[in-house]
Amino acid sequence: MKLHSYWRSSASWRVRIALGLKGLRAEYIPQHLRRGDQHSTEYLALNPQGLVPTLELDDGTVLTQSLAIIAWLDETHPDPPLLSPDPLQRARERAFAHVIACDTHPVQNLKVLRALRRLGHDQEAVTAWAADVNVQGLTACEAMLPHNADPFCFGAMPSIADICLVPQLGNARRYGVDVQRFSRLLEKESACQLLPAFADAAPERQPDAEEPA
Amino acid sequence: MKLHSYWRSSASWRVRIALGLKGLRAEYIPQHLRRGDQHSTEYLALNPQGLVPTLELDDGTVLTQSLAIIAWLDETHPDPPLLSPDPLQRARERAFAHVIACDTHPVQNLKVLRALRRLGHDQEAVTAWAADVNVQGLTACEAMLPHNADPFCFGAMPSIADICLVPQLGNARRYGVDVQRFSRLLEKESACQLLPAFADAAPERQPDAEEPA
Numbered sequence: 001m002k003l004h005s006y007w008r009s010s011a012s013w014r015v016r017i018a019l020g021l022k023g024l025r026a027e028y029i030p031q032h033l034r035r036g037d038q039h040s041t042e043y044l045a046l047n048p049q050g051l052v053p054t055l056e057l058d059d060g061t062v063l064t065q066s067l068a069i070i071a072w073l074d075e076t077h078p079d080p081p082l083l084s085p086d087p088l089q090r091a092r093e094r095a096f097a098h099v100i101a102c103d104t105h106p107v108q109n110l111k112v113l114r115a116l117r118r119l120g121h122d123q124e125a126v127t128a129w130a131a132d133v134n135v136q137g138l139t140a141c142e143a144m145l146p147h148n149a150d151p152f153c154f155g156a157m158p159s160i161a162d163i164c165l166v167p168q169l170g171n172a173r174r175y176g177v178d179v180q181r182f183s184r185l186l187e188k189e190s191a192c193q194l195l196p197a198f199a200d201a202a203p204e205r206q207p208d209a210e211e212p213a
Numbered sequence: 214m215k216l217h218s219y220w221r222s223s224a225s226w227r228v229r230i231a232l233g234l235k236g237l238r239a240e241y242i243p244q245h246l247r248r249g250d251q252h253s254t255e256y257l258a259l260n261p262q263g264l265v266p267t268l269e270l271d272d273g274t275v276l277t278q279s280l281a282i283i284a285w286l287d288e289t290h291p292d293p294p295l296l297s298p299d300p301l302q303r304a305r306e307r308a309f310a311h312v313i314a315c316d317t318h319p320v321q322n323l324k325v326l327r328a329l330r331r332l333g334h335d336q337e338a339v340t341a342w343a344a345d346v347n348v349q350g351l352t353a354c355e356a357m358l359p360h361n362a363d364p365f366c367f368g369a370m371p372s373i374a375d376i377c378l379v380p381q382l383g384n385a386r387r388y389g390v391d392v393q394r395f396s397r398l399l400e401k402e403s404a405c406q407l408l409p410a411f412a413d414a415a416p417e418r419q420p421d422a423e424e425p426a
Contacts, residue, residue, distance in 0.1 A: 048356035049312060049349075061301060064357075065315070068307035075300045087288045088274060094281035099262060102278070102315045112320060115342070119334065129328070136262075143261035144277075 001026040004046070004054040006033045007206035008174075010105055010167035011066040012053040016206075017163045018070040020197025022077045026055065030208035033110055051111075067101050070160060082160050093154045096144050096161040100168045104137030108171065127175055134172035141165065142182050151191035158192055166192050170203065214239040217259070217267040219246045220419035221387075223318055223380035224279040225266040229419075230376045231283040233410025235290045239268065243421035246323055264324075280314050283373060295373050306367045309357050309374040313381045317350030321384065340388055347385040354378065355395050364404035371405055379405050383416065 003019070003026040005012035019026055031037040031052050038050040047054040047064050055063040063069045074082040083090045106112070108130040116126045145153060153161035169189050172179050179186060192198040203209055216232070216239040218225035232239055244250040244265050251263040260267040260277050268276040276282045287295040296303045319325070321343040329339045358366060366374035382402050385392050392399060405411040416422055 049316065049353040051316070063301075063304050063308065065308035065311040067315070068304050068311055071307055072300055072304040075303065087285055090288065091276050091281050091285035094284055095276065095278035098278040098281055098314075101311075102280070103262065103264070103319050106316045106319055107325060115345075119332075119338070119342075121332065125332070129332075132328075140262040 001058060002029050002056040003027070004029045004031050004043070004052055004056070005206065005208075006031050006052050007203040007209045009033065009052045010171050011051070011101075013167035013170070013201055013203065014066045014101075014163050015053045015055065015069050015073075016201035017166065017197055018073050018082060020200055021080060021082065021158065021163075021195075022073055024073070024077065028207055030206075032208065067097065067160070070163065074160075080157060082158075082163065084155060084159065089154060092144070092146075093159045093161045096141055096153060097164040099137055099140050099144065100164040103140075104133055104168060105171070108133040108175070130175040131172070131177050134168070134175055134177050137168065138172060138177070138179070138182050138185060141168075142185050145184050145188070151188070153188050158195065158198075162188060162192050162198075165189065166198055214271060215242050215269040216240070217242045217244050217256070217265055217269070218419065218421075219244050219265050220416040220422045222246065222265045223384050224264070224314075226380035226383070226414055226416065227279045227314075227376050228266045228268065228282050228286075229414035230379065230410055231286050231295060233413055234293060234295065234371065234376075234408075235286055237286070237290065241420050243419075245421065280310065280373070283376065287373075293370060295371075295376065297368060297372065302367060305357070305359075306372045306374045309354055309366060310377040312350055312353050312357065313377040316353075317346055317381060318384070321346040321388070343388040344385070344390050347381070347388055347390050350381065351385060351390070351392070351395050351398060354381075355398050358397050358401070364401070366401050371408065371411075375401060375405050375411075378402065379411055 003015060005028055031043060037043060038052060044050055046062050053066055053069065055069045063072055070082060083093055113126050113130060116129060150156055152158045153165060165185060166189055169179055216228060218241055244256060250256060251265060257263055259275050266279055266282065268282045276285055283295060296306055326339050326343060329342060363369055365371045366378060378398060379402055382392055
């Protein structure tokens with residue numbers, strides 16, 4: 001398998017975590033989003049949205065959209081599961097994941113922030129937008145966590161909720177959000193970081209990682 | 214069951230379609246988004262994001278996030294299925310749905326458009342933003358459709374892809390997008406509109422529908 005990824009892309013980061021949890025390896029193909037690699041004709045043929053991640057299977061099959069890729073990984077490699085066996089619990093795990101993957105990340109991604117710059121907003125205003133979107137999303141996520149002593153968001157094992165949470169907290173920090181207010185989310189993040197699948201998926205450990213500016 | 218909905222909310226519209234396809238009925242509880250019903254303390258206790266839809270089950274269980282609700286409906290009421298039995302086909306159906314539900318709809322919803330107004334953009338600029346987001350999303354969706362004679366996006370039966378497509382085309386028209394360029398998507402929409410579940414879920418058929426301005 002080949003994973004088209006960008007070190008800082010939080011959607012790619014989710015898939016990197018899921019691959020790690022499943023014990024799967026994929027060749028890492030960097031797509032430098034800031035330089036525009038994703039707009040090449042070759043890449044657009046794989047992913048008409050010009051976004052990362054894209055997963056290319058060994059037979060040439062192409063999968064796009066991080067949560068669809070992760071659902072496919074979970075259905076074809078069921079151990080360990082990334083969703084609870086209980087439909088109601090799955091609904092809660094998915095709802096939490098979708099708060100991040102639908103209502104948070106896409107409203108603060110590079111594409112949207114560039115569109116705001118084109119509308120004349122300076123870097124400070126754009127960063128404030130991104131920070132506000134992150135605060136809204138993480139506030140909802142904190143409210144959606146069950147009140148119990150489980151180490152992960154929805155139980156004793158990480159689920160799709162944790163897979164979405166950890167990269168989004170990374171984004172929030174990049175945009176200057178004081179994440180200390182999300183104390184329960186940070187507890188879940190700490191539990192995740194103890195797992196190699198999460199630690200190895202971090203942006204700074206990717207082959208295309210750059211030095212901090 | 215009770216469905217908290219707003220007639221024009223395309224995420225609510227998706228759940229209305231899914232309930233119809235499953236032959237399920239839910240009491241319709243309107244939340245008037247433009248008047249701010251979704252910010253009431255009572256509603257925020259159900260849905261901390263202050264968004265629609267929310268599905269309240271008869272035992273008081275609360276489900277949020279349209280795609281998580283629809284996945285729950287599909288897992289607990291499997292007939293007719295809203296995803297193909299084949300994992301690869303499911304991945305394609307979900308990827309298509311997520312282009313809309315992650316990368317399109319949330320970037321042009323009421324909340325984002327209001328944030329743009331607060332940044333000083335006039336109605337024309339805000340509508341142009343929403344139209345552009347819709348064009349990008351629908352362009353990707355058109356490219357993701359398989360080339361065959363199936364009536365629906367991914368086969369002989371409607372899937373989660375069709376459930377997301379039809380409301381998004383409704384949004385695109387509202388923002389003045391010339392949708393004629395998406396001829397293959399429009400063919401799928403026409404097939405959907407022949408089904409009562411799709412026709413009955415349309416905004417103008419909801420109890421809180423308003424006269425066109």
